[in-house]
Amino acid sequence: MNLDESVKQEISDLIGSHDVVLFMKGDRSQPQCGFSATVVGILDAILPEYRTVDVLSAPHIRDGIKAFSSWPTIPQLYVRGEFLGGCDIVQEMYGTGELFEALGVERVEAVRPRIDLTPAALRALTAAAAEHGGAGRELHLSVDAQFQSHLSIAPRSRADVEAISEGLVLLLDPISAARADGISIDVSDTPNGQAFRVDNPNAPKVRQMSVRELSQRLGAGERIELLDVRTPEERAIAAIPGAVLLNESEAARIESLPRDTKLVLHCHHGGRSQQAAEQFVALGFSQVWNVVGGIDAWSQEIDPDVPRY
Amino acid sequence: MALQIINAGPNPADVSEQIRRAIAQALPAAAIEVRPGGPGHFEIEVTDAAFAGKPRVRQQQLVYGAIAHLMSGPNAPVHAVDRLDCRLP
Numbered sequence: 001m002n003l004d005e006s007v008k009q010e011i012s013d014l015i016g017s018h019d020v021v022l023f024m025k026g027d028r029s030q031p032q033c034g035f036s037a038t039v040v041g042i043l044d045a046i047l048p049e050y051r052t053v054d055v056l057s058a059p060h061i062r063d064g065i066k067a068f069s070s071w072p073t074i075p076q077l078y079v080r081g082e083f084l085g086g087c088d089i090v091q092e093m094y095g096t097g098e099l100f101e102a103l104g105v106e107r108v109e110a111v112r113p114r115i116d117l118t119p120a121a122l123r124a125l126t127a128a129a130a131e132h133g134g135a136g137r138e139l140h141l142s143v144d145a146q147f148q149s150h151l152s153i154a155p156r157s158r159a160d161v162e163a164i165s166e167g168l169v170l171l172l173d174p175i176s177a178a179r180a181d182g183i184s185i186d187v188s189d190t191p192n193g194q195a196f197r198v199d200n201p202n203a204p205k206v207r208q209m210s211v212r213e214l215s216q217r218l219g220a221g222e223r224i225e226l227l228d229v230r231t232p233e234e235r236a237i238a239a240i241p242g243a244v245l246l247n248e249s250e251a252a253r254i255e256s257l258p259r260d261t262k263l264v265l266h267c268h269h270g271g272r273s274q275q276a277a278e279q280f281v282a283l284g285f286s287q288v289w290n291v292v293g294g295i296d297a298w299s300q301e302i303d304p305d306v307p308r309y
Numbered sequence: 310m311a312l313q314i315i316n317a318g319p320n321p322a323d324v325s326e327q328i329r330r331a332i333a334q335a336l337p338a339a340a341i342e343v344r345p346g347g348p349g350h351f352e353i354e355v356t357d358a359a360f361a362g363k364p365r366v367r368q369q370q371l372v373y374g375a376i377a378h379l380m381s382g383p384n385a386p387v388h389a390v391d392r393l394d395c396r397l398p
Contacts, residue, residue: 063381070374072381072390085366 007064014061015078020050020103023065024075028052029258030284035087036075037145041175042094043077046105079103094174095159110174115141115165116184122166124187124194129153129168141170143179146284147203151196206277209264209289211297217264218242224262225254229276230295234268238307240298246276259284266291266298268309321345324386328353328376335375340398349388356396368395 015021022039026032031040043050055062055074062074069076069083077084079102084090093099100107117125129139132153140152141163161177163170172180179202186197209217217224227250228235228243235245243266244250254263263280265273265288274290281288291297299306325343332341332355339357346352353372360368372393373380379387 066381067377070370070377072373072377083366083370089366 003064003067004060007060008068011061011064011068014051014053015081018051019080020047021078022050022052022075023055023061023078024052025054025056027054027258029260031145032056033074034144035073038087038175039075039077039090041145042090042099045175045178046094046100046108047103091159091173092157095157110161111178111181112161113163113172113177113181113183115163115170115180116182117165117168118184118186120187121185121196122168124196125151125168125170125185139168139170141172141176141180141183143172143176143183143200146282147179147200149180149183149185149196149198149200204281204286204288206274206281207287207289208292210292211301214264214266214291214298215302222262224264225257227254227263227265227273227276228295229265229267229273234309237309238295238299240266240295240303240306254280255283260286262287262289264289264291267294269294269296321348321351324379325351327379328387331376331379332372336371346391349386350391351387351389352392353390354394354396356398358398360395360397365395369393371395 014023020043022036022043024031024033024036024039026036028040028044031037040052053061055065065074065076066072071083071086073086076086077090084102085093090099093102095110097107125139128151133139136155137153138156140154140160142150142152144150156171157173159174160171161174163172163177163180180200182201184199186199187194188197189195214226218226226240226243227246228239229246232245232247246254246265254261263277263285265277265280267273267276270290270292273294277288277290293300295306296308299308322345325345328343328351329341332339332353336355336357336359338359339355341356342354344352355372359371363371372395373390376387376390379385380390
């Protein structure tokens with residue numbers, strides 16, 4: 001395939017712009033595909049700094065890099081000007097430890113996560129492994145970027161980390177392993193049969209913020225997105241200065257922001273905003289607060305000029 | 310009148326042959342096996358002495374480079390290579 005000279009030069013310049021350059025879909029804080037997210041997860045775990053190039057915002061680079069590298073897929077990792085590989089290769093090199101050497105950083109051992117199984121979960125998993133496993137197929141647990149857990153039965157990969165709980169072996173890829181430490185697995189009966197219930201203490205949760213703390217943070221000029229989830233009618237009665245109504249277009253804007261953006265949500269008393277906050281956590285936002293007591297607490301404790309209703 | 314099927318994908322056997330030919334052009338001495346999987350998906354096995362002494366990623370680049378034209382553009386006949394094995398004879 002012919003590659004335009006100017007595009008070739010542009011790609012060469014990008015590759016030369018940093019020791020470690022990742023061509024990916026989306027950016028570091030918000031990868032737009034699972035393979036890119038996996039590589040970002042690995043690099044984030046071992047490198048303080050690297051450069052990413054979002055090919056979705058530059059279609060000529062997206063096509064060009066494939067021809068440039070003779071590699072048909074994104075992401076692509078370049079280290080000191082050399083093409084290292086795509087997602088599979090980076091994952092494998094991380095598992096074998098070769099990646100640390102390639103990146104010139106000290107090797108960090110993959111954590112062997114501690115996993116708690118209830119007796120019922122142990123029985124169910126053992127039965128599942130016996131029924132569907134065998135012939136090199138083993139139990140896997142993966143934890144995605146939203147901290148949702150997935151159980152599967154698949155062949156062992158060289159990069160897998162073993163977690164042994166109650167004598168049962170669970171295999172995790174290194175990134176999942178780091179996210180899974182301290183996880184507990186139970187089984188419960190649902191109308192559709194038995195279901196695994198996973199409690200992951202590492203999963204981001206909605207945090208609670210008092211109106212006093214909110215007032216201090218706003219006063220200090222901290223960059224937060226303060227969102228009002230009430231109706232426009234309620235907002236006409238009373239509003240916290242600086243809060244923005246969370247309507248459809250505002251929600252779309254927030255969803256396009258980096259996932260480490262600080263989101264603070266309030267409503268009248270703190271119930272609706274808690275629910276909305278949980279939805280943003282489910283979307284992958286890691287710093288989400290609910291304002292305890294809502295605007296009513298604000299009127300009583302911070303600013304009596306904001307009417308109560 | 311027979312109904313004409315519009316937008317039917319290319320015949321996987323034809324695409325397999327295109328892949329095989331493209332690789333053979335770049336690696337004339339290679340033994341090449343192409344198996345179609347799901348629509349647009351293929352598994353490729355290439356055995357060639359030219360892979361000697363090259364790390365896996367460089368071996369795969371030789372193959373991917375040869376079939377790049379079949380994988381680029383919105384109407385590419387090859388959407389994905391599910392497995393690419395590069396072996397030494």
